[in-house]
Amino acid sequence: MDKPFIFITRNIPEKFVEPLRVVAEVEMWHSEEDPVPHDVLTEKAKKAHGLLTVLSDRVDEELLKEATNLKVIANLAVGFDNIDIQAATKRQIYVCNTPDVLSDTTADLAMTLLMTTARNILEASAHIKENKWTSWSPYLLAGRDIHHKTLGIVGMGKIGEVLAKRAAGFDMNILYHNRSRNEQAESKLPVTYASMDDVLEKSDFVVCLTPLTKQTENMFNEEAFKKMKKSAMFINVSRGDVVDEAALLKALNEEEIAAAGLDVFVNEPIDGSHPLAMHPKVVALPHIGSATVETRTSMIKLAVQNIEAVLAGHFPSTIINRELVPQG
Known part of the structure; x- marks a missing residue:
């Protein structure tokens, strides 16, 4: 046979x-x-x-x-x-x-991307490599605090739960939105269920972890970004198609949000000429969420x-x- x-x-x-x-x-x-x-x-x-x-x-x-x-x-x-x-x-x-098997690793990457974006890590590293560090000044490469800020998680599955655990260690106030309330997560983690509008309006960092479905495609659109704080940062480690990339670019250019950290894109792979990869307020990664x-x-x-x-x-x-x- x-x-x-x-x-x-x-x-x-x-x-x-x-x-x-x-x-x-x-x-x-x-x-x-x-x-x-x-x-x-x-x-x-x-x-x-x-x-x-x-x-x-x-x-x-x-x-x-x-x-x-x-x-x-x-x-x-x-x-x-x-x-x-x-x-x-x-x-x-x-x-x-x-x-x-990849929940912890992807949550680690989400937290890393959030921190890298908030603290201008890539820009700071380049500052030395490009021989720009000539003196100390009070606001040189000053980023944003993470501790005691509000984190909004969109998609409270396994990865979302692990990310919430990481964020709790930074004393973050954690909101989440899911298609259905995750009472199990609420019983073991300091997380609060909120409407999508509340997550967008109240969060200092919005992290997208939702799967790609017909319902979530382009859920982060022009209307969604307008609801976010001007100081807020958007992090996406789920799928590129949950984001309207033109709307995100507009939100960054018009300073409706402060910055973005992206591990995923609509059409992958991208190169350095992609408008989001070129943007000074974006940290772009090549879809490495589970890459250990x-x-x-x-x-x-x-x-x-x-x-x-x-x-x-x-x-x-x-x-x-x-x-x-x-x-x-």
Whole structure:
């Protein structure tokens, strides 16, 4: 009997692939960074029993129509907006993600980005490297305090809870908005549920952690930025499409908000000519929220384990379309 075929859309260390090679024919895209072209992914999916994808791989209905052998898609991310979940479910294809293992790491990055933006860290580092530091002055590169300020978290999931824990250590007043109230978080953390308007109007720092859905697309628009304090800073470590980038640029240019820290963008990757990357009041990062050696290793292992489970006739451990799992 022929072995099942698995296609992995990025080049990952062979030691993590070895368990799959025992039970399947495995092919990996040759690059760690360059995306697999969509037509190549579609062609590989035609014979694949499993796909290990990353968030920039588009797994749409047209691809899934051709993937008649496909049983599992293991997405190397918490988010799954790159996959047509409804189309996969209709074809009895398990879709898996990598939740929980990256919550702490992504919250660390969110806090780091907030602090870097507030304290002008990149500008201060460049000040020395460009030989501009000639004397001390009272307001040289003066940023904004973080301690005792109000943090507004939009999206109180696992990452939001961990970020709130970090912020509590800075004695921040923490508001949050979520599509539904997170009473579990309220029971263990010093957080207060608030309307979206209250979060925008009262927060000194607004951190977006919401997933990308039809409801959250462009939720941070011109109207939202106008509601924020002129001294407020906007931090986004979720998905680029939750922000109207033109509206954000306008808000920065017209000083409706003070600054922004961005780990994600609408069209990725961007380069140095992107208007937001060029803006002096923006700290721009290349989508590195979960990018530590430890966490990316855990994510890869979990994705591989999910594929192994399906090939062995078991349910994967982190299923998104749980309706495929029999109840009872």
